[in-house]
Amino acid sequence: MTQEVIHVDLPARPPTPPVSPPSYPWLGRERLAGLSLVVFGLFALWAGSDLPFQGEGGVGSGLLPRALSIMIILLGLMQIAVTWNDRAETTGSWPIRDMLPVLIGVFLFAITIRGYDFGAFSVPVLGMAVATPLSIIFSGIAAKDVRYGELLIFAAILTVVCIALFRYALGLSLAVAPWLIGY
Numbered sequence: 001m002t003q004e005v006i007h008v009d010l011p012a013r014p015p016t017p018p019v020s021p022p023s024y025p026w027l028g029r030e031r032l033a034g035l036s037l038v039v040f041g042l043f044a045l046w047a048g049s050d051l052p053f054q055g056e057g058g059v060g061s062g063l064l065p066r067a068l069s070i071m072i073i074l075l076g077l078m079q080i081a082v083t084w085n086d087r088a089e090t091t092g093s094w095p096i097r098d099m100l101p102v103l104i105g106v107f108l109f110a111i112t113i114r115g116y117d118f119g120a121f122s123v124p125v126l127g128m129a130v131a132t133p134l135s136i137i138f139s140g141i142a143a144k145d146v147r148y149g150e151l152l153i154f155a156a157i158l159t160v161v162c163i164a165l166f167r168y169a170l171g172l173s174l175a176v177a178p179w180l181i182g183y
Helices: 029-047 063-082 096-113 128-140 148-169
Strands: none
Touching (some): 096 128
């Protein structure tokens, strides 16, 4: 009994092209996330610095924000330390055209919900009836497949839900439409 040997020539695996390192080798996706956490934690620590750490009855209203800020900073530093020796993956390109409407929407909400004085001009308090749909519509423009009719309907429904939730269900003192109904 003879055994027959069959030889099969398989094509050679093409070499994988080398991945080019990012333009800033120390700044990869993971380290950028850690750095963002550190910056956010430092901002939160600064924003809550005027809250009392200790009150008359013991714990003050500044304890929890300060503790959470410090934990966020420590987690960001830990993220940077753990990924320090790893090869940095690129963050890719960031299309500013897609992010700009969202940033504008957040900015418009911030200045119209309570009003803001810029010095040369001031934005009056427009309340949730204007600030909420304005920010939703501007942020919705960032979507590639935006349908303006659906966006307007979504903004109207979400505005009613937000007013009902924050003003009436939770009892927060947010202005609804001071230019129309006085509160």
